[in-house]
Amino acid sequence: MALRELKVCLLGDTGVGKSSIVWRFVEDSFDPNINPTIGASFMTKTVQYQNELHKFLIWDTAGQERFRALAPMYYRGSAAAIIVYDITKEESFQTLKNWVKELRQHGPPNIVVAIAGNKCDLTDSREVPEKDAKDYADSIHAIFVETSAKNAININEVFIEISKGIPVVDAAGGTSGKAFKLGRQASESHRTCC
Amino acid sequence: MCASRAIHSPVNGTTAIPWRSSRKRLSLLEQLRGCQEAWCPGAPWDREGAHAAICGTPAGSFLVVRDSATSQPSLLCVSAGGEHEAVVDYNITSTGTVFQLSDSRLSFSDLAQLVLFYSLTRDVLAVCLFIPRWIYSVTERSKDNLAQLEPNTWLCTPPGQHTTDEMNQREPSNVVCSIQLTSTNGALCIINPLYLHEHGDDWLTHRASAVQRATQPSNYRQERRLSSTRTWVGAGLTSKRAISLDQEPSSMESSGLTRAKSADLPRCPTTPSTPATPAGVVLRRPSRDSASSPPYRASTGSLSLFTPSNSESKSCGAFEPQHHGSPVLQSPYRVSWIEDGVWLPPPRPSSLLHPPSLELDSLSISSIEEEQEPQTPNPTPHHPSAHRLADKVIHRLSAVGQALGGLVSPRKRLINRVLELSERKGAAFAEAVKGFVEMTLKTGADPEGVTGSEFLQQVRSSLSSLRETLLDYPEIQATLDGITDINDSEIDSLVELSLHKVALKPVSAHLYSCIHVSRTNDGSFKRLQSNLRVLEKNGVEQLGGSAGVGVPDSLTLERIQQRWTSMHEAYSPNKKVQILLKVCKTIYHSMSANASSGTAFGADDFLPCLTWVLLRSDVVTLHLDTDYMMELLDPTQLQGEGGYYLTTLYASLYYISSFRPRLAARQLSVEAQQSLNKWHRRRTLHCNQSRRSKNRRTIRRQACRERGAQSFETETEEKEKSGKDCDSVNNDESQQQRESSAEALQPLKEDTSRGREAEDESQIPSQASDCSQQAVTGS
Numbered sequence: 001m002a003l004r005e006l007k008v009c010l011l012g013d014t015g016v017g018k019s020s021i022v023w024r025f026v027e028d029s030f031d032p033n034i035n036p037t038i039g040a041s042f043m044t045k046t047v048q049y050q051n052e053l054h055k056f057l058i059w060d061t062a063g064q065e066r067f068r069a070l071a072p073m074y075y076r077g078s079a080a081a082i083i084v085y086d087i088t089k090e091e092s093f094q095t096l097k098n099w100v101k102e103l104r105q106h107g108p109p110n111i112v113v114a115i116a117g118n119k120c121d122l123t124d125s126r127e128v129p130e131k132d133a134k135d136y137a138d139s140i141h142a143i144f145v146e147t148s149a150k151n152a153i154n155i156n157e158v159f160i161e162i163s164k165g166i167p168v169v170d171a172a173g174g175t176s177g178k179a180f181k182l183g184r185q186a187s188e189s190h191r192t193c194c
Numbered sequence: 195m196c197a198s199r200a201i202h203s204p205v206n207g208t209t210a211i212p213w214r215s216s217r218k219r220l221s222l223l224e225q226l227r228g229c230q231e232a233w234c235p236g237a238p239w240d241r242e243g244a245h246a247a248i249c250g251t252p253a254g255s256f257l258v259v260r261d262s263a264t265s266q267p268s269l270l271c272v273s274a275g276g277e278h279e280a281v282v283d284y285n286i287t288s289t290g291t292v293f294q295l296s297d298s299r300l301s302f303s304d305l306a307q308l309v310l311f312y313s314l315t316r317d318v319l320a321v322c323l324f325i326p327r328w329i330y331s332v333t334e335r336s337k338d339n340l341a342q343l344e345p346n347t348w349l350c351t352p353p354g355q356h357t358t359d360e361m362n363q364r365e366p367s368n369v370v371c372s373i374q375l376t377s378t379n380g381a382l383c384i385i386n387p388l389y390l391h392e393h394g395d396d397w398l399t400h401r402a403s404a405v406q407r408a409t410q411p412s413n414y415r416q417e418r419r420l421s422s423t424r425t426w427v428g429a430g431l432t433s434k435r436a437i438s439l440d441q442e443p444s445s446m447e448s449s450g451l452t453r454a455k456s457a458d459l460p461r462c463p464t465t466p467s468t469p470a471t472p473a474g475v476v477l478r479r480p481s482r483d484s485a486s487s488p489p490y491r492a493s494t495g496s497l498s499l500f501t502p503s504n505s506e507s508k509s510c511g512a513f514e515p516q517h518h519g520s521p522v523l524q525s526p527y528r529v530s531w532i533e534d535g536v537w538l539p540p541p542r543p544s545s546l547l548h549p550p551s552l553e554l555d556s557l558s559i560s561s562i563e564e565e566q567e568p569q570t571p572n573p574t575p576h577h578p579s580a581h582r583l584a585d586k587v588i589h590r591l592s593a594v595g596q597a598l599g600g601l602v603s604p605r606k607r608l609i610n611r612v613l614e615l616s617e618r619k620g621a622a623f624a625e626a627v628k629g630f631v632e633m634t635l636k637t638g639a640d641p642e643g644v645t646g647s648e649f650l651q652q653v654r655s656s657l658s659s660l661r662e663t664l665l666d667y668p669e670i671q672a673t674l675d676g677i678t679d680i681n682d683s684e685i686d687s688l689v690e691l692s693l694h695k696v697a698l699k700p701v702s703a704h705l706y707s708c709i710h711v712s713r714t715n716d717g718s719f720k721r722l723q724s725n726l727r728v729l730e731k732n733g734v735e736q737l738g739g740s741a742g743v744g745v746p747d748s749l750t751l752e753r754i755q756q757r758w759t760s761m762h763e764a765y766s767p768n769k770k771v772q773i774l775l776k777v778c779k780t781i782y783h784s785m786s787a788n789a790s791s792g793t794a795f796g797a798d799d800f801l802p803c804l805t806w807v808l809l810r811s812d813v814v815t816l817h818l819d820t821d822y823m824m825e826l827l828d829p830t831q832l833q834g835e836g837g838y839y840l841t842t843l844y845a846s847l848y849y850i851s852s853f854r855p856r857l858a859a860r861q862l863s864v865e866a867q868q869s870l871n872k873w874h875r876r877r878t879l880h881c882n883q884s885r886r887s888k889n890r891r892t893i894r895r896q897a898c899r900e901r902g903a904q905s906f907e908t909e910t911e912e913k914e915k916s917g918k919d920c921d922s923v924n925n926d927e928s929q930q931q932r933e934s935s936a937e938a939l940q941p942l943k944e945d946t947s948r949g950r951e952a953e954d955e956s957q958i959p960s961q962a963s964d965c966s967q968q969a970v971t972g973s
Contacts, residue, residue: 007833010797014740019796038775039782041797042838059838060797064738067801069852070845076874077833106871 003046003053006166008159009075011099012084013092014063017118020149021084022058025159049163056159063095071099072106080112080162085133087117087146088125093133100140112165114143114158121148225329226306232343234258234267234305239345244271245281251349254313254324258286258305267305270295270312274320282320295319326350605688608673612664612692623663627697630656634701646712647873650825653698653705657826661693683830687768690828694766698826702765709818719814722851729853730809739802743795746784746807754780754807762815767826770819771836778839781807797842805846813847820844824873 010018019040026045041060046053061067061074075081083099085092096115103111115137117128130146137144143161147154226233233256244257253275261268267286274280285296286308293308294301297318302308313323326348615623634653664670674685698705713719729737734745746754754777761773778800785795785803808816823840831837 005833014738014798019794019798022796023794038779038835038839039785039796039800040794041800041842042835044835057833057838059841062738062797062801064798064802066738067845067849070801070849072871073841073845073848 001048001051001053003055004166004169005055005057006079006162007057007059007077008162009078009081010058010060010084011071011075011081011096011103012063013086013089013095016063016084016086016089016092017149018063018082018084019060021082021116021118021147021155021158022060024149024152024155025056025058045159047159047163049160054163054166056162071102075103075107075111078108078111079166080114081107082114082116082158082162083142084116084118085128086119087128087130087133088119088122090127093117093128097136100142110167112143112162113140114145114162114165116158117144117146118149120146120153121151222325222329223306223310226310226325227304229329229343229348230306232345232348233309234260235345236260236265237262241269241271241283244269244345247345247349248273248281249279251275252324254321255349256309256323257345257349258309267293272319272321272323284319605677608670608677608688609692609695611670611673612689612696615664615667615670616696623660623667626660626663630660630697631700635704646709646716647821647825649708649712650705650821653701654826657693657697660697661689664689664693683834686828686830690768690831691766694768698767699765705822706818709821713814713817713821718817718851722813722817722847725850725853726809726813729805729850732806732809734802734806737802737805739799739806743799743803744784744787745803746781750780750784751807751810755811758811758816758819762819767823768828768831768836770823771827771831771840774823774839774843775836777807778804778842801842801846801849804842805849808843808846808850813850816843817847817851820847 010022012018022043023040026043043058043060044055045058046055048054059074059078061071081099081103083096083103085096100113103113115133117130117133133146134144143158143165145154145158145161147158149155235257237260239257239259240262241259244259248255248257248271251273253273255273255275257271258267259269259271260266266288268288270284270286272282272284274282286305287294287296292301292303293305295308295312295318300311300317302311309323309325311317312319313325316322615621616627618624634656637649637652665674674689677685677688680688710719734743735741757773757777757780761770761777764770764773781803782795782800785799820840820843824844827836827840832840
């Protein structure tokens with residue numbers, strides 16, 4: 001079975017729960033050797049997708065505004081980016097839009113973009129309506145999922161959708177598709193929470 | 195016992211190695227399975243019949259007799275050879291799925307594995323089992339013919355079979371196989387095929403003939419006893435090595451044989467010749483934590499000689515009758531030390547210098563370059579006996595315990611192979627290395643010549659072509675193929691490391707001075723130092739860390755400084771990264787030391803913490819090392835954990851050197867992107883070159899992806915620039931970008947006089963994207 005290493009970059013404001021999402025994603029990796037030993041800012045997990053193994057190399061970035069200039073160093077060469085916002089913080093959704101712009105401009109072509117509205121367990125303090133976010137994601141052909149790292153909702157789904165969105169490697173070794181080839185619709189099942 | 199079963203199939207959860215199994219040829223194990231009826235006949239064969247057949251055959255000749263009632267294999271009858279033509283019986287216990295000799299703890303999933311294992315290593319036997327030579331030629335025969343072989347045919351040993359010529363002609367790959375076996379406590383032992391590669395299969399027969407000459411039945415008990423005392427003089431393997439050094443008869447003569455002979459003699463720890471054996475003896479460190487081993491030794495031979503000092507006096511006397519008169523020692527392959535506990539990872543020292551958790555797992559290059567950490571003492575020499583036992587196994591058998599976490603011996607072997615090649619007169623690789631070193635030393639010395647990152651890139655591309663030259667050697671390929679127990683990326687690291695040792699080591703000091711000159715000239719160091727003074731008073735929260743995140747205490751900080759020093763001393767970029775990872779882990783530890791449990795600190799907190807540490811470190815040297823690593827590291831390493839933390843180190847230094855409180859952050863971003871674009875393009879260019887074809891499929895795909903990305907980026911960049919040009923407001927910025935993009939890794943050119951306010955920050959990229967976005971997305 002072919003193993004593909006997929007570099008995935010995490011973007012989003014500080015405090016939106018980027019590292020919690022990753023932590024939740026990798027926590028059930030049964031093989032301790034697969035899990036990182038150094039810290040939560042870099043983690044890996046291998047999952048099977050169809051007849052391939054996808055090894056996610058997850059690069060977390062510092063979300064503070066002062067470090068924004070450093071982000072290109074991290075998303076360089078990424079196969080996918082997960083842009084995380086906090087559904088209880090409108091501001092974090094605006095930051096997300098800036099990230100999308102920047103990725104379009106400077107990110108790798110063909111990068112799969114996934115938008116994760118985290119903390120969807122906190123419905124009471126929601127500031128970003130799900131429909132708004134979903135419409136925005138559709139408009140840029142991005143994967144959209146509302147997640148809750150706390151309650152382990154839709155975490156795996158984000159990565160499954162990314163696996164689906166990764167261009168298939170054809171025999172010639174090239175990848176097909178255009179920039180932002182993200183035409184996948186987030187399926188209904190992703191809205192089971194909230 | 196299915197004949198078609200892949201030899202690498204998982205046993206007790208060990209992992210199969212896909213790309214190697216595809217190359218699998220008919221192995222000795224399969225051949226053995228094919229003719230199992232010959233060596234393990236059913237009724238009417240019984241003990242007496244077997245003894246009669248075996249009597250007079252060479253030592254090690256054997257038959258397995260089945261129990262008449264259950265027809266389960268019950269007895270292993272082995273010829274002890276010699277004058278008395280004794281036949282020794284060993285009971286076989288089988289539990290249905292597992293076979294083992296009653297005296298041994300080693301169990302096997304089928305009988306053929308058991309037989310093959312005991313043909314390689316004696317364990318509780320008096321002699322290794324002898325597998326007839328003709329079995330190697332059955333490859334072409336049909337399975338039917340194999341199955342029809344008679345025990346008497348099996349035991350038949352045609353004259354001339356033992357000639358060395360025939361051995362050498364035989365394709366060595368036939369013996370590529372590995373046995374994985376588990377002892378009762380679940381420990382794993384692997385006979386590495388590299389051992390067979392390295393020593394050929396001639397020792398099988400050499401051993402047999404030697405034993406035939408030397409072993410007296412009266413020695414048998416003594417042999418058994420010795421086996422149980424678990425001591426070893428360490429000469430056997432050395433002599434084997436000498437025999438297998440067929441490519442270098444001269445060095446064999448000078449080091450191998452003499453050593454073998456001297457080692458052959460009964461000797462005690464006080465024997466002066468033992469520690470002072472000629473070049474070519476490498477003493478491996480007892481463990482990666484230990485600094486008790488001698489520092490670095492250049493070596494020409496690849497054999498590790500290990501003399502257990504605490505048991506030496508005992509073994510000296512005991513072995514004496516065994517050795518005289520026999521130039522080739524009896525089997526050094528013995529695993530009877532495998533017992534409960536030995537395979538467990540050694541307990542970590544409790545010293546502050548080695549916190550238990552400071553182990554690496556990614557980029558696990560292990561401590562191959564033992565000279566690299568001379569300053570780490572080992573205050574707690576824990577369980578030396580366990581170490582020694584483990585070392586013995588690793589060295590003599592190339593067997594490895596999974597729990598020990600790595601195969602030192604194959605790695606050593608590869609590195610020594612590469613060293614040999616680089617010193618071999620007239621060899622293409624040796625010439626290439628020589629040319630590289632001369633050229634590199636000359637290039638940097640020219641003040642008008644290229645310096646800085648360009649120069650380092652030349653070095654990197656030279657390394658990549660050296661690597662290709664190296665991998666063109668069939669013997670290197672064979673060595674790599676023999677390493678079955680580490681994955682491809684680790685093999686890549688291994689090749690890189692060996693390359694660094696021969697090529698990078700001689701020039702590393704020179705490279706440092708070139709980087710230093712370059713960075714001094716472009717003002718990077720000055721900028722870094724002046725900003726250091728501005729930022730150093732900041733606490734971690736002022737640097738962006740969240741409340742509650744811990745920073746290293748003074749003791750930890752001191753330890754980190756030591757690590758930085760050793761990082762600088764390392765010449766291999768891989769090794770440097772490895773040390774960097776240790777530092778990062780230490781920092782992570784400090785971060786969460788006071789935090790409530792369960793808090794997962796991500797990059798939001800790690801970057802500020804690392805920055806905090808850097809502000810208390812020698813940033814100039816760190817910058818130098820960062821340049822060195824980023825430019826010289828094998829591009830494939832850049833995506834993993836090492837690449838991540840290296841990027842973070844670079845990012846942090848970049849943050850410090852470009853820190854301007856009032857400068858628009860987004861403006862920095864554009865420039866950072868330009869700079870990184872450049873760097874990334876440079877680095878990925880070599881990605882393809884450095885990849886090795888067939889076994890590197892995943893990496894190659896990655897490279898293709900990257901390659902596609904590059905061309906696209908270039909296009910994007912151009913469009914972006916033209917977009918900038920139509921934006922009169924930002925002419926200054928675009929001008930600046932061009933400047934900064936000309937020098938890739940260089941931190942930003944300062945232009946604080948314009949002092950753009952922070953409110954501008956979102957303006958610039960959006961303006962740029964207005965012009966270029968359409969083109970980008972439309973393509």
